[in-house]
Amino acid sequence: MDNWKTAYEKWRTFQHLEPSLKKELEDIKDNKSLEDAFYKELTFGTGGMRGLLGPGINRMNIYTVRKAVNGLVNYLKVNCVNVRDRGVVVSYDSRYMSKEFALETAKVLGDFGIKAHVFNTLHPTPVLSFAVRYLGAVAGVMITASHNPPEYNGFKVYNEDGGQITPEEASDITAAIQKADDELTIPYMEESELKERELLSWIGSEIDNAYLECLEQISNLNADERNQDKELQIVFTPLHGTAYDLVMKGLQQLNFNQVEVVKAQAEPDPEFSTVESPNPEEHQAFSMAIELGKQSGADILIGTDPDADRLGVAVRNDAGEYNVLTGNQLGSLLLDYILSHSEQALLANGRMIKTIVTSELGRKIADYYGVKTIDTLTGFKFIGEKIRQFDATGETFVFGYEESYGYLISSFARDKDAVQAAVHASEMAYFWKKQGKTLHAALDELYERHGYYLEGMSSLTFKGKEGSEKIAAIMKTIRKEPLTEIAGLQVQQIEDYDSGERTILGSEQSIEQIDLPQENVVKYKLEKDSWVCLRPSGTEPKIKCYFGVCGSSKQESDGRLAALKTHMDEVIDQI
Structure with a gap:
């Protein structure tokens, strides 16, 4: 959203804004922090969404969760069968607001007449996956930010097979989410009515056993x-x-x-x-x-x-x-x-x-x-x-x-x-x-x-709007000015998963198609069983650089790996 002030004013003047969020919003005094909270909607990607807790459309809060659930339900109604009867499984971890967001998920599901099977205590993500399959549910929602810092939480969606949603499913769910213009007025049902209409089922020990x-x-x-x-x-x-x-x-x-x-x-x-x-x-x-x-x-x-x-x-x-x-x-x-x-x-x-x-x-x-x-x-x-x-x-x-x-x-x-x-x-x-x-x-x-296969990874963190722009600039430059040699090792192949093309270098350069989904990743395959891969994180404000080598000894592999890291750090620093 270009005009963040419009979104901010809508929240600031909303009479029924949840009290704790209202106070947090009032406590934010600098424009840069306000802009970061409102300049765009929290991204819903291939695993769901994850972000900082707090007020704003670019934050995790009850309103962004309600909007995500609303879009998920509208997607399920079109693409799945027996949605109401099968229901959605909901679980949560130990983070701030996790149980509250799980209940908000159930409240929006209930407004559509869809039963929520909610774990009665915090539970692991893989058990949520298992429960979707065991109960024959139409989908699953896990409230978690995995290993992110304490100020984060997230909303992770699972399909009826118990797997994380695919890019195609995520794209369709995102489109359904965006059809709801106002996150502040998403309909929901109170917990007392959920219980009265038997739309809230607490999961006990059966799934664990x-x-x-x-x-x-x-x-x-x-x-x-x-x-x-x-x-x-x-x-x-x-x-x-x-x-x-x-x-x-x-x-x-x-x-x-x-x-x-x-x-x-x-x-x-x-x-x-x-x-x-x-x-x-x-x-x-x-x-x-x-x-x-x-x-x-x-x-x-x-x-x-x-x-x-x-x-x-x-x-x-x-x-x-x-x-x-x-x-x-x-x-x-x-x-x-x-x-x-x-x-x-x-x-x-x-x-x-x-x-x-x-x-x-x-x-x-x-x-x-x-x-x-x-x-x-x-x-x-x-x-x-x-x-x-x-x-x-x-x-x-x-x-x-x-x-x-x-x-x-x-x-x-x-x-x-x-x-x-x-x-x-x-x-x-x-x-x-x-x-x-x-x-x-x-x-x-x-x-x-x-063989002595060794791997490494380095990452750079770029937070906020400016950080996103820096990450985009790095990937753009890497594509525009592709490397032909890294740390003295010749590049043999360049795999660009965004274009879906593998460029094979040599006396006669050729191009092959990559049979994998589109993603913002570039991988260099080098001589001597070595490789380098650049990839922006899908869940954190980071760009990651991965390395892999294979030598005849640990000493040889350690040296080669260190050389690759040093070279790529210099490349990224120059950009």
Whole structure:
């Protein structure tokens, strides 16, 4: 919206503005902050919307949530069947306003006569995905901002398959949202009337029990092993989020009973007061777990993000110190463990799915076991979409992962699942301990067998309107002035996922079409099994630069990776 003052005046003069939002609005004194809150509507992307809490059309609040639900319902009425009877599942995490936004979602659904199945306590995102499938619901809504800072929240939409909405679905929902001009006057039903008309159903333990049953069935332990106490010391931190109950129950039903929980991080806390960031990708998030691990002599440390769709793991290295594995490393270990314990008949038609910025080590491991690898764009929504296609093609899903700590072992959920991954990683650590090895040693074996694949990522944060313009300028320049050499490595291919073209460089340059959806991403494939990829984040005000290399030794790979990072930092800095 060009004229932010018009939107601001509408809010300022609205007589029935929610009191706390009215006070916040009155407290904003500088025009720059007001402009940022009102210069555009909060973007609804392929996963939903995520933003700062507060008043304004570019903020998360009850009015932007109501408008999003209104658009979602109008989309469902056109594109799905039996919407009222099947209903929508709603869940929420530990953030500020999460439960309130969940109830606002139910209120707008109720005004359309659509039943809301709302979890009676905060729950992990993957359990919301599972519940949509289990209940046969028409859609799901998860109120979460994942691992963003405390001042954020979000509204994440799932389709009837339990997967994140696809770009096509998001586009149609966005169009439906925009048809409602005034977010302040979206109709809704009061909670008392929802209950009276039986349009609000609180979900209790039934879903959890069904989920845990599925979780137990994907174990690679035989029946006798499942019933034995496991000699494995585990430290677990849910980082103030939603994972505590289900991870603990998942471990206990396989008799992993030697589990110590980081007590200071076990309780839900919207401030995430013990960490700088509630993100298991950030090594500082493991500080308390590492201290507890040193005291107990733990074999493995596991940490989940607030909505429990991402898992981080730390294990002892050769020096006896805890080392936090990267998402690529843990994914490679899980993939190898799963495939090495799978029947050959299953693998013949098996498919492993990863994203274009995930390590190529996964492809090497899958090849080793005769499993085909499928690449998708960044985002687990694309992995979920591929799994849905397998229902028609007859292909078998064996594992899916992305470098940003997201893993899915079994498709009874259709989004990355830290509960599945936490239990399976513990089982994997137990398997290797029985062989007299740590997970660190098992990873070294993978490198020795397949090559020293190393990856890295750097990101720059540009907030607000000016930040969005800077990110757009960087991507525009990269396309207009494509690189032909990076850190002394020749560019062999340039993949532009916005144009859908792959340019193959050489004496005779050629162009191929990329069979993936359109996205604002540019990837350079270099000589010596190296690559660089530039991608604006879809959920944060960041531009990310990913790197991947493969050398004959760790030293060689470390040097090459550092050179790529240095070169790209200089390129972006110049722009």
